[in-house]
Amino acid sequence: MKQQFLSKEDILCMQYAGMRAHQIMHSKFEKEEYAEAFETYIDKAESIMEIQHEYGVVTLTFQDEDFPCSLTKIGDDCPPMIHCLGDLSLLAPTDKRIAVIGARAASPAGNRKAYELGRKFAEEGNIIVSGLALGCDKAAHEGCLYAGGKTIAIVASGLNIVHPKENEPLQQHILENGGLILSEQPFGMKANPTRLVARNRLQAALSDAVVLAECPEQSGSMHTMRFARKYRKQCFVASYPQYSYINAGNELLLSQNLAKPI
Known part of the structure; x- marks a missing residue:
């Protein structure tokens, strides 16, 4: 030391x-x-x-x-x-950490895409990074766990608080399967909008690539993608046959060549 x-x-x-x-x-x-x-x-x-x-x-x-x-x-x-x-070895230097992110209020197609991406990348030996939120985050963690992979959940509250409360079983499942829960907030700190945005920068920073499953134009996931570009990470976004409000963030990033389709 x-x-x-x-x-x-x-x-x-x-x-x-x-x-x-x-x-x-x-x-x-x-x-x-x-x-x-x-x-x-x-x-x-x-x-x-x-x-x-x-x-x-x-x-x-x-x-x-x-x-x-x-x-x-x-x-x-x-x-x-x-x-x-959890398992601190997941923080060791590697080029095998991939963040899979997306909206909390995702469509069934978006949640399915996040699950499939989490499972696919885990099967290829990658560590899946996400934010333990409802929607796409939850689906990505679950896809990784289904594949027997390791996942890191970066959260915006102290580690004595599970946010959202509904994901307490998921957090326990992550820990029981050799994963890691990480926060920059000490015990007692509750998640708020500022801390959630700060959490997003850590998802981008810790990962070698960031993959967006689905989000609207106004979404915390768009903050994560901006951080990913700032930190010169590989940026990917799921493409869809049709676009609407729910996946307008994907369409924007693709149309402006700010991320590669996946």
Whole structure:
């Protein structure tokens, strides 16, 4: 391990104080810089880290040698630390992670496409990355699990909260089958629109390719595709014989040559 200039508790204090990731990671590691935050939040931070450890959560900071290099490569967008439940080996350097994403309120055809893509890519030996949401995310995880593959669910809440609650059995199935649940949010943090968008950037960053199953033009999945292009990932989108509101995002990306058809 590299020398730990900032402890996990230090970083959590700084996050609670509202410091942005790039401020934390470019800090000169002098506690005088954030003494007020440390004094205000240290008890809370120590308590959270202790509870997470008891729960089996492993926390990695940007200073750790086993912190995913695919996250450090995104520069100031990199989270200062991540919290993980499950098989950490799925974060090792590889070119076999594929994100399969799509809308929560997907059509039956969109959910079917996400399931088929998750299963197909898993059968080819890839790790499937998605967001544990209803709709296409759920279908992609389930397709991967059906194929006996490994899947990573990146979530927008602390790992003591399953969001949405309906996917609690799916989260347990992922863990029981050697998968991984990952979040940049500590225990107690609930998902909200801002954290969901932030979650989307981690899906793109952690993966070598991002595949969109189905979404309208206004969708969180379109944020993920924008992040994928920003991080120079391979971008693919499912094509359909006909287009409507429900898959207008697919049509837009294809018509503007922002992703390749699949």
